[in-house]
Amino acid sequence: MSSEGDEDTIVCLPGERLCRIEDNVVLGIGTYEQNGYIYASKSGVVNIEESGENCQVVSVHKPGFHLTIPATGDVVTARVLVTTPKFAKCAIFCVRNVLLESSYRGLLRKEDVRETEKDRVDIYKSFKPGDVILARVINQMEQSFLLTTAETELGVVVAYASDARKTRVPMVPVGWSEMQCPLTTIKEPRKVAKVLPESTINTINAQ
């Protein structure tokens, strides 16, 4: 059924049978199983990867645009919209390293702000509307994603001092719970993220 391309690329369309299900064949992205066979569910190029212990992952890679939806465990970048005593509402605009076209709603509860002393967390002393935060998705609720910043690497990345000024200079972190404006030297409490290079976050993710 599949048509051969120039350099050994196999183009497939949804509903095309790719191969039989065997013990050492794993379903990847863009495939589904039916009646003991693996079928493609997206249009794209068939990719067969070896992944240790003679196990093969069959997946379909769609060239061009990728549809990204935040999944549980993903690190996302979000902007805080509203803060209340119990939670902060955010707009997720970036998943891993993919910029989204439309933002998704995120909810950061008071209990998930930090790891220790959960009962003493004050949302107002952790986030302000307009902050850009790094967070991890822990659950998908009915109308929003549940986020957590209970890790040292997660929290506020970019924040501006709350007194309205024309020069918007981002504050500089001074300590794990405070940020300072370089112009006015005002200190404000935040849940500061210890920003790491992306490679280290990925290794933490894998563990």
Added chain:
Amino acid sequence: MLRVTQTKNTLLDGATIAEDLYTTPKDCEECFDSLELPGKNPTKLCPRSTFVRAGVLTTVRGSAYMEYGNTKVLAIVAPPHELMRASARRMNMGVINCFVNFAAFATGELESVPEREKHLGSMLTKALEPVVCRTEFLNFQLDIRVLILDDDGCLLSTAINCCGVALVECGISTYDLITASSACIYRDNVFLNPSAKEEELLRKHRGGHALAGSDNSSPTAALQEHGLITTASMDTFEQVAQCQQGGYLSPATYVKLLDYTLTINKSLRQIIRRVLTARVKEQHELDVREKAESALEDQRLAEIIERLKQQGLDDFIQTNIKEDPFVKR
């Protein structure tokens, strides 16, 4: 003082507006006679000239345009977003919403447009629900917008075909490709891919029946088979996604019409497959080229870094200072 000088619009005055294509004349008989009658068992599938293209709009990710004869349809699929209505969230699957809109110039009669839009939207939703892997976007809703630019019959089937292409183009997981077509029977004549005229005749016939039945003037006509069926099918597993039927059909006729539509679906599937395969190849080539370019860029940067390491910082800066050609001495 303002003086209005009326200039003659030569173009408009000279041209004659063509007879309205898609409205039936009052006299059904006359109109029926003007049609080409295919008979009870049509031998040819009277294929319409078909044009499908994926990715017609650059602003939206999943878009498709389809021409099926004179019927012209544009479909847009937006990436899924959170549920809007609270009532829809009780389902444990993704929700599909279809919005159909007629362009103002698409149809002659404007009165029935809102009703038809609503009806087509719900039929389209029902047809697309079995195709999309709805478990993949739990608690999300997928909005599909369809704009009808011209209506010459087979509206629902063309919209389904077009949406199927747009879904694949957007990268939404689907179990299969979906194709649809319609057929109708009227006065012992089987019309495949009925045009707007034939559909209108059928509608008039049905409307006339209610009146005729009341005074029992034409009991034989009431028993005459008439009706329209639209079938959407997924051919990998020989499944029928949707089968809509209106009118009065005997089981034998029903099966016959169903077979006709399924055959047309198969031929349409070939066209859509060809279009989508070409599209994937095109995008794959673009991807490969992009990758090659970025690799070249990486290589260039790596070379510069290498040079920096060899020369040391100060030397490197000195050798790389270039004179600004725009600065005058």
